[in-house]
Amino acid sequence: MVTTALITALVILGALTIFQALLVFDRPLGEYVWGGKHKVLPEDLEFWSVVSIAAYVLFAILLWRRAHVLDNSYHPVIVISVWVFFALVVISIMLTAFSPSRKERVMMTPVCAVLAVATFIVATS
Template identity: 45%
Template sequence: MAAAIALTVILALLAVFQLALVLGAPLGRFAWGGTHRVLPARLRIGSAVSIVVSAVIAVLALDRAGAIDLVPDIVSTVGMWVVFAYFVLGIPLNAMSRSRPERYTMTPVVAVLAILSLIVALS
């Protein structure tokens, strides 16, 4: 349960960050390759989609941990393995970013998310 809650808290913080990007905050160097200070419209849409994806992942994690019961067990079980793979793939992608702030901030964050999602998937 603790891993699912920690995962959800980090995802909520990332959702707030993505919302700031959607609203035009000059934090683009931490996301989407770091080439824009303020994100253009197409990347703002991507950030909005990211918020939805974070919410879905949080629901899967909390369901898998037994904190809520919104989806069938097979969905949360398989879903958490997909989430784990998603975060594992995100580690090298963030590590390869041309943006130093994105590399040094998001790579460890995604690594932590991968570890937490693995713990939830194994639970």
């Protein structure tokens, strides 16, 4: 079950990374993120998309480590970090669920919910 949850989380994080990269390269997908006010993101939101990409990569590594794929040792910093990531994903569920953008609510809320469940399973492993 942990392996399935890890793979699910990694696939979602990979897809979100690609999605954010498309936004950085001015693809007209902005209605699905950051409140949906812009089809093409302005530079300040592009910056936050780059920050998101870095965070997704970090979170993927942390989940990978927490699932004991890279090693079998116990690292309290990794355990705490994964729980912090879980909390951020739960917050993102609420933020996307109440977004003014219907497209963001419909697409991103379920994605965040699945990521939260997968993260919770890995966090409790």
